[in-house]
Amino acid sequence: MPHIGKRVRKAREGIDRIKLYPVTEAVKLVRDRATTKFDETVEIAMNLGVDPKHADQMVRGVVNLPNGTGRNLRVAVFARGAKADEATAAGADIVGAEDLVASVQGGTIAFDRCIATPDMMPLVGRLGKVLGPRGLMPNPKVGTVTMDITGAVKASKGGAVEFRVEKAGIVQGSVGKASFPQEKLIENIVAFVDAVAKAKPQGAKGTYIQRVAISSTMGPGVKVDPATLTI
Known part of the structure; x- marks a missing residue:
């Protein structure tokens, strides 16, 4: 039987692992233990009633969290000319074309999100085996080919x-930081669930x-009553 540390045992105290908590109570439990x-x-x-092995049961999309993620994401854009200038002006961290492709092929992936103009996709397509497994491949369905x-x-x-269902029918994502006010976290959680609900195949x-x-990075999971997650 694996050893459970003192910190983990203490964090689990007061949490019923079977109970479905209202979202307000669940968020408080998570924040208190972070x-x-x-x-x-x-x-x-989120465990979904889908089998992603079937094409008509794939769940994928993007949600704009109303209160942000709390992370400073590094954004790379594959573009040329005026669109490259536009990317720089918009705040992209890395902008390039063939040079950026070569950099990625060489093992340098210094970004968390990747965007491309449609005309760049034949070039970016060469990076599928590198970017795909990392969830970084631009895709028009989630607004990153545009x-x-x-x-x-x-x-x-x-x-x-971005969210995408995994093999076991699970969708996961970040919805903010433990330091966020409770109401801001709840708004983000509800927005995420709503986006997944609307993406029902x-x-x-x-x-x-x-x-x-829901859970924090180092904290235990808390089950949430889905009925309390509607907008």
């Missing part, structure tokens, strides 16, 4: 969070949102 020296990230995990470079960069910097049968839990 006691490390750094500002812990609050994560959400001619609206200013809008995409500002959305990424301002709190846009046609092939989904039965109960779509089955379980929801």
Whole structure:
């Protein structure tokens, strides 16, 4: 049986691992237990009634969190000419074309979000094996392949969070920092759940949102009553 440290045992105290908590109570439990020296990230995990092996049950999208993520995301943009200038003016951290492709192929990935203009995709496509597994490949479905470079960069910097269902039917994402006021975290959580709900695929049968839990980086998970997560 694995050893459970004193800090973990203390964090779990007062949490019923079976109970579904109202979101207000769940957020308070998570924030109260985020006691490390750094500002812990609050994560959400949703179990969905889908089988992503089937194309008509894939869940993917992006949500603009109303209160941001609390992270300073580094954004890279693949663009040329006027669009490259637009990206720089919008606040992109890295802008390039062939030179940026070569840099990534050489193992340098100094960014957290990647955007590209449509004309750059034949070039960016060469990086699929590098960027794809990291969830960084630009995709028009989540607004990262676009001619609206200013809008995409500002959305990424301002709190846009991509989500994609994993093999086990789970969607995960960051919804803020433990230091956020409780009401701000709740707004972000509700927005995330709403975006996933709206991304329900046609092939989904039965109960779509089955379980929801939130936790901080080093804290225990707290189950949330989905009925308290509607807008």
